[in-house]
Amino acid sequence: MTEHGNSADTPVSGRPHRHHYDAEMLSVEEARERILSYFSRLSAMESPLVDALGQVLAEDLVATFDIPPLANSAMDGYAVIAADPADAPPDSPVELAVTGSVAAGQLPDHPLAHATAIRIMTGAPLPENCDAVVPFEDTDELERQSSAGSPANISIRLATGPGDNIRAAGEDVEAGTVVLTSGVVLRAGEIGVIASLGRNTVNVVRRPLVAIVSTGDELLQPGEEHRPGKIYNSNAYSIASMVVKYGGVPNILGIARDTVESLETVLEEALVTADLVVTSAGVSKGDYDVVKDVLASKGEIALWSVRMRPAKPLAFGMLERGDGKKVPHLGLPGNPVSAMVAFEQFGRPALRLMMGKAAVEKPSVEAIMDHPIHNHDGRRVYARVFVYRDESGVYRARSTGNQSSGVLSSMAQANGLAICPDDVGMIDKGEIARVEMLDWPDDIF
Numbered sequence: 001m002t003e004h005g006n007s008a009d010t011p012v013s014g015r016p017h018r019h020h021y022d023a024e025m026l027s028v029e030e031a032r033e034r035i036l037s038y039f040s041r042l043s044a045m046e047s048p049l050v051d052a053l054g055q056v057l058a059e060d061l062v063a064t065f066d067i068p069p070l071a072n073s074a075m076d077g078y079a080v081i082a083a084d085p086a087d088a089p090p091d092s093p094v095e096l097a098v099t100g101s102v103a104a105g106q107l108p109d110h111p112l113a114h115a116t117a118i119r120i121m122t123g124a125p126l127p128e129n130c131d132a133v134v135p136f137e138d139t140d141e142l143e144r145q146s147s148a149g150s151p152a153n154i155s156i157r158l159a160t161g162p163g164d165n166i167r168a169a170g171e172d173v174e175a176g177t178v179v180l181t182s183g184v185v186l187r188a189g190e191i192g193v194i195a196s197l198g199r200n201t202v203n204v205v206r207r208p209l210v211a212i213v214s215t216g217d218e219l220l221q222p223g224e225e226h227r228p229g230k231i232y233n234s235n236a237y238s239i240a241s242m243v244v245k246y247g248g249v250p251n252i253l254g255i256a257r258d259t260v261e262s263l264e265t266v267l268e269e270a271l272v273t274a275d276l277v278v279t280s281a282g283v284s285k286g287d288y289d290v291v292k293d294v295l296a297s298k299g300e301i302a303l304w305s306v307r308m309r310p311a312k313p314l315a316f317g318m319l320e321r322g323d324g325k326k327v328p329h330l331g332l333p334g335n336p337v338s339a340m341v342a343f344e345q346f347g348r349p350a351l352r353l354m355m356g357k358a359a360v361e362k363p364s365v366e367a368i369m370d371h372p373i374h375n376h377d378g379r380r381v382y383a384r385v386f387v388y389r390d391e392s393g394v395y396r397a398r399s400t401g402n403q404s405s406g407v408l409s410s411m412a413q414a415n416g417l418a419i420c421p422d423d424v425g426m427i428d429k430g431e432i433a434r435v436e437m438l439d440w441p442d443d444i445f
Contacts, residue, residue, distance in 0.1 A: 025307040027422070028345055028380055034302075035316050035346050038328050041356040042275060045206040049195055052186050054247055055204035056356035061180045066170035067196055070125040072104075075135045075165040078117040078154055082132035082164065085156035093140065093155035101150060102127065119150055126166065133165035134158065172196070185357060205356040208248040211270035212236050213279045215256045215263065215291055216334065234408060235280040235339045239332070242343050246351045248276075263294045271298075271321045275354060278347065281334030284313040295319070299326060307422055309379040310335065310405035311342035335405035341382050341417065344438070362436040365416075367397035373420040373427045380422045384414035387435055397435050415439045 026034070044058035073079065078098070085094040101119035102108045108127035112118055117134075118127050126133075136142075138158035144151035173179055179197065180190055186204065194202050219233045220226065233255060240250035251274065256266040270277045282291030283303060292315075295301045301317035315331025330347055332339040349359055365387060373383045385397040400413040416435040420427050427433045 025305045025312075025379075027307050031304060031306045031314060031316075032346055032349060035328075035330070036349060036353055036359070038316075038318065039350050039353045042206050042208060042354050044203045046201050047204050047206075048201055049191050049199070052202050052204045053188070053191060055186055055207065057180055057182055057184045057186055057190070058203040058205050058356075060178050060182050061194060061197060061199075061202075063173045063175050063177050063179050063197055066175050067173040068123075068167055068169060068171065071169045072123050072125050072167050073120045073133045073165065074122065074167050075133055076122050077120060077133045077135040077165065078139060078156070079112060079120045079127055079130040080117050080132050080134055080156070080160060081112060081114055081129055082160045082162045084115055085134065085158070085160050093157045095153055095155045098150060098152055098154050117154055117156075119154075131162045131166070132160040134160055135165060183356065205354075208243075208275040208351055208354040209251060209273055210240075210243045210248045210351075211251050211253055211274035211277045212240055212243070213253050213256055213266050213270055213277065215258065215279060215281045217258045219255045221255065234336050235332070235334070238336060238340055238408075239278055239280065239343055239347075242340065242347065243278075243351070246348050247355050247357075248351045258290060260290055260294055263291065264298075267294070267298060267319065268322075271319055271327055274327055276347075276350065277319060277327055277329045278332060278343070279315075279329065280332045280339045283315040283331040283333060295329065295331065299329070301329065301331070303331075306342075307379045308341075308345070309375075309377070309381050310338040311345070311382075312338075312379065314342060314346070316346075333405070336408040337384070337411050338405040340411055344417070344436075362438075363440060364434050364436050365395045366432050367395040367416075367418070367435045369418065369427055369429055369431055369433050370396055370398040372429050373418055373433065375420045375422075375425055378422055381420040382417040382436075383420065383433075384410045385416050385418040385435060386414055387416045387437065395435075397433065 047055065080096065084096060096115055096117040099116045099118055100110060102124045103121045104123035107125055108118065111128035112130045120133060134156050138156065140155040140157065141151065144154065179193055184190060214233045214236045218229065218231055220230045222232050236252045240252050243250040253266055253270055256263040292303065295315065295317065299317055299319040301315055304314050305312055306314050311333055313333050317329050318326040319329045320326050332342045352359060367387055373381055375381050383403055384400045386400055387395055387397045390396050397416065397418050400410040401407065402410055416437045418433040418435045420433065
């Protein structure tokens with residue numbers, strides 16, 4: 001998808017009102033830059049081909065043989081010497097003797113002689129002397145077929161030239177060629193090419209292992225019986241799904257209660273294999289100090305305010321394992337929409353960097369707003385919207401409802417986040433906003 005429109009810091013409404021920045025807050029870009037400075041590409045691993053889809057190739061792949069290895073037929077038809085039926089008009093076909101047949105996977109058992117033809121199937125190697133293939137539909141094979149098998153003679157109804165319907169040896173790939181270079185993201189086409197080289201595994205940058213920890217005495221796991229005053233742990237599952245979407249491997253761990261012992265126990269488990277630990281809740285100023293204290297005791301933790309709404313509070317740092325290795329930690333807000341928006345802005349690019357992928361922004365479009373976006377406090381607003389195309393083919397975006405950071409249903413109905421920049425007081429109905437696409441469904445084209 002192509003990026004359109006202005007940067008997220010460029011006013012799109014043209015309104016004169018501007019907010020003054022809070023010097024204690026980081027911009028989204030400042031927070032992202034600080035976070036990403038702690039990440040680097042992970043090591044390589046050998047992976048089965050289909051499992052490697054979407055991963056970054058960690059080796060150059062060189063062809064050890066030609067593909068195809070032999071010149072072969074591009075059609076079901078008859079192998080001929082082009083000069084024999086060179087002038088065959090439809091009303092005066094050239095008749096040739098059929099001396100045999102060759103199927104795909106077989107080798108011809110005799111060379112082709114003048115005034116003869118060999119029945120051949122798509123992909124079958126060409127017999128010696130053959131320089132053209134005549135498709136079945138340009139012969140009278142249907143009229144000559146019988147229960148006895150292939151006809152003894154065949155009439156060619158179309159003039160042929162050298163090279164007609166032939167695939168040359170090495171036409172796709174020549175031996176010694178670097179077919180794919182390290183750093184390529186493997187799609188279905190690349191996976192097919194690797195298989196054509198005879199490989200059933202490939203070396204790729206491994207997927208990040210992401211430990212996901214939810215905190216709070218109020219949480220229940222989905223499947224448990226509902227109790228008054230409790231809420232279900234939705235954050236772990238929405239964040240785990242985003243980890244999968246962006247190429248990582250999630251590990252949902254138990255809920256950490258609001259005690260030092262509980263949180264330390266869960267973090268110790270998280271740090272065993274994780275490349276990234278993601279926690280939700282416990283990062284705003286009003287949360288229990290025990291969460292901040294435990295995280296800080298395990299390593300270096302910075303608590304920030306980011307100039308964005310939702311997802312103002314954010315924590316990031318490095319947690320130290322027992323063996324001295326440090327593991328990055330991303331602390332998301334507790335409100336479910338805030339957690340998801342923060343992961344989009346900071347977790348997604350971190351995963352990409354670990355997987356060796358380019359640091360590209362989300363695909364975005366410029367859309368006419370069906371509803372206004374209000375910016376009351378000088379933070380960049382990420383409004384949940386549904387993008388569609390109207391009758392004239394123009395992108396439009398409608399609000400998905402209540403924009404409170406606790407209203408998860410409005411996130412479920414959204415396919416994009418419409419952005420009101422930090423210094424713009426409002427994008428009004430009918431004005432244009434840049435929309436970061438969460439998804440790119442076929443039905444908006």
